Amino acid sequence: MASVDADSAMVSTSLIVLTSPMAPAELLGRGKHGNLYKVICDNRTVLAVKRIEDWTVSPYEFKLRMQRLDQGRHPNVLPAIAFYCSRKEKLLVYEYLQNGSLFRLLHVTHMGVRFEWGSRLNIAATIAMALAFMHQELQEDGIAHGNLKSSNILLSKNLEACISENGLMAEKENQSIPNNITGPRSVTNVTNPFKADIQIRCDTSTATDRKAGSEQ
Numbered sequence: 001m002a003s004v005d006a007d008s009a010m011v012s013t014s015l016i017v018l019t020s021p022m023a024p025a026e027l028l029g030r031g032k033h034g035n036l037y038k039v040i041c042d043n044r045t046v047l048a049v050k051r052i053e054d055w056t057v058s059p060y061e062f063k064l065r066m067q068r069l070d071q072g073r074h075p076n077v078l079p080a081i082a083f084y085c086s087r088k089e090k091l092l093v094y095e096y097l098q099n100g101s102l103f104r105l106l107h108v109t110h111m112g113v114r115f116e117w118g119s120r121l122n123i124a125a126t127i128a129m130a131l132a133f134m135h136q137e138l139q140e141d142g143i144a145h146g147n148l149k150s151s152n153i154l155l156s157k158n159l160e161a162c163i164s165e166n167g168l169m170a171e172k173e174n175q176s177i178p179n180n181i182t183g184p185r186s187v188t189n190v191t192n193p194f195k196a197d198i199q200i201r202c203d204t205s206t207a208t209d210r211k212a213g214s215e216q
């Protein structure tokens with residue numbers, strides 16, 4: 001993973017391009033950890049760049065965490081390609097995956113094409129295995145995903161499910177899950193960050209989905 005560390009003046013050309021005001025950027029969303037932009041570099045490389053907000057971790061700790069995350073790779077976990085870190089700014093760069101997310105599959109109709117239950121179960125099994133692997137790899141560091149939800153499960157070029165934004169939640173946030181989480185089946189007062197990953201909001205159980213399931 002390439003890094004640009006403002007303090008030690010390590011420089012990566014691609015990130016200079018990326019952070020320059022000349023690179024066209026489209027706002028994709030305002031998420032829990034900051035804004036996500038689609039950035040096109042050199043008219044061909046398409047990237048997703050997270051501009052992290054409100055994470056008071058030091059640049060040194062941030063860099064350590066990114067390096068640690070980079071060591072525990074799994075084919076169904078989207079790795080960061082690069083990161084930039086200074087006292088004022090933290091950026092994370094991912095490949096832009098153009099096939100959308102599990103959220104879209106579940107909630108946006110695709111010209112009447114149904115999202116079959118077999119495919120849903122395949123995705124659930126893939127994500128469970130990837131998550132179990134990541135938990136094992138990063139257990140000693142206490143790094144969990146911490147924000148697993150259907151918009152953070154993307155579809156790769158081969159339409160394989162891929163967990164994105166792994167490990168972006170600060171430990172403090174990880175350790176206590178508020179009681180007011182929306183959606184069914186949330187576990188409250190979680191003290192273990194790894195348990196927090198398992199309390200995925202079950203947005204697969206919408207009324208429409210239940211109806212579709214009962215038809216099979």
Ligand SMILES: Nc1ncnc2c1ncn2[C@@H]1O[C@H](COP(=O)(O)OP(=O)(O)OP(=O)(O)O)[C@@H](O)[C@H]1O
Binds near residue numbers: 028032034036098
């Ligand atoms: N690497 C990526 N490639 C393509 N689309 C992405 C990528 N990462 C995220 N997205 C999509 O971009 C949109 C905005 O993402 P963002 O992370 O800002 O929102 P979020 O997932 O709702 O919030 P958060 O994860 O910060 O709580 C979502 O629809 C998400 O599925």
